[in-house]
Amino acid sequence: MTSKPNYGGLDLLKFLVAFLVIANHTSPFVSFSPQLDFLLSGVLTRIAVPIFFMSTGFFYFRKWTGDPLRDNKALYGYLKKIGKLYFTAILIYIPLNVYTGYFTKEFTLYFLLKDIVFDGTFYHLWYLPALMLGIMVTSFLYEKMPMPFVLAAAASLYIIGLLGDSYYGLVAGTGISQMYDVMFHVFDYTRNGLFYAPVYLALGALAARKQTFQTNPIINGILFMVSLDLMLIEGIFLHYAGIPRHDSMYIFALPASYFLFQWAFSWKGKSNKRFREWRVWIYLLHPIAIVLVRGAAKTVHLERLLIMNSLLHFVTVCLVSIVMAAAAARIYGFPLKKRWRKSASPKEIA
Template sequence: MSTTNQRIPSLELGRIIAILAVITIHSQLFVAYPLYKETPWLGDFINQASRFAVPYFFLLTGYLLQPKLSRDPIGTALSYIKPLTIIWLVWSVIYLLMPFNLMTVMTEGYVAERSMYWDYLALTPFNSLLEGGLVHLWYLPALVIGVGLVSILIKANLQRFLLPLSIILFIYGVLAGSYFNATDIPSLFYTRNGPFFSLIMIVLGFEIRRLNISVSSVKALIILMIGMLIHFTEAYYLLSWDVDFRIHDYLFGTPIWALGFFFLLLANPSLGESKWVQPVANLTLGIYVSHLLFVIYLSNLAGFLGFELWKKDLLVWLGTIVISTLFTYLVMKTPLRRVLFR
């Protein structure tokens, strides 16, 4: 979700595609449609097919920050981290205060509804600290930690250890995360949070820019398909260990898949050369932090209206896209943008 003065249209289009994928994940699109043995395979597939999105954002950050991080690692990291931290804090407070279940508010009161959520967060304090007021905000602390680690290692002249360290953390993160039922490898918190996933993607984006790595569209597509195949094979295999197909934020194949998508966009820089792409791409960070609030309230509205199945899905998914985009656009026209969206 980062920006740069030298924008590549295809990468900006990638930001829009990725934010739509994030909204699709959180809207739980088609998860209420059992297809075989009471399993919503269509919803599960759509959910996992959208998992390239956040790793793409991490890749893009590393790619765009590389020149500045190489020249002034600490200064660049601090100027990047400060506004993200403010956004995380502000939106954490918003999500901690805003009620989610409006029916509970009407029947039991605001304090009762919020107390249940606050008690839930208190059950996993490490996760709550690394996520913030609502689960999707994990992206911001993970991004801050990843960029911070990269800057520290560069400043200490230990840049050669960036990739090995990120690979080690990533392998541990997968084995102690989605593979936990098979490995029993412990972790103090859910390994999607922190540097286990963010660092490797940021470092890969950094190295692609530093080494000027590029591949053809055909090779990029092959990389994408191989990574996606590995990801889905892993997700299916883990069903035998009683791991829900839909829960995986990342698996061993996910970075390969995201790299293929990133390389494909790099190989076709003219994609996205439309007037609407850049203005919409500029809204992606605001849409990301705000969209889940609209998912929640539109889900409440669907319940009040008695909408089920496709009616609910259409209202929540399409409504969230439209309202979060419009909300971000309007806020960006006011002084509040500096606090809410950077």
């Protein structure tokens, strides 16, 4: 008889990697060592979103029944709840969109639709449409194919995405790049719900089906560290070779995030509702925290301390994000926690 999985470790992991997202947007070490900051902000932080997607895939497909009617109902329910959260986030960021000049004379209906479907209406909101599109793609594959073919199809999409992202330099100037030029008129990055999300959602589904988190935690820890080292080497090589168009997608991010995800199941701790609620709001609200910290620093003339000192800037943004997340969770509540009892739970969002 196997013991009940420990989801407290996974809650903790997802809470911690939310701060890697903030690190990606604040560059904590840039004022001390641009090289070290690149390793953190340009490479290491790229395991955060894969963990979120993988967790969603794990909890979502753990409840897959094989009954098309029930599974489709669960899918539509999931999309509806994520759609409501996305709509809320879009509304929250309209003032900042106005402030940053989003609604300029170049703004068109096509521009808006492209952002809503693929890129997000603010720079971090791409995650929510990517989650919605990715779960639709992965659910289709999961329903129609055996698991090995699901993984192969999702990996093929990821490879296409790699060549439009960190490995773009390999095809730039060739006939293949013309295909990407066409795609980049539809979306800005291949880091989206079509090419990026499905493979991580599928890996989460694999973990749910195989219960592979029961693997020796020491092995998972070692494999994570080895994969992470290889990912750092990959990032360094690509950066100095000038290959990336963007730096969101790495080959070794796949094993690094997967083994970290598996390892987290062995971490001690109780499942934490607060971590789950705050984590989502930290992700959604941290760009506002960045603006508030920078604005406050300029108002009280502490730019040298709170802006120019990148590490202190990062820490301050994290603290403000936590306070805002706690307030949002208390005032607004977690939008999905009460309604998606049969088809989802708070664990399944980010």
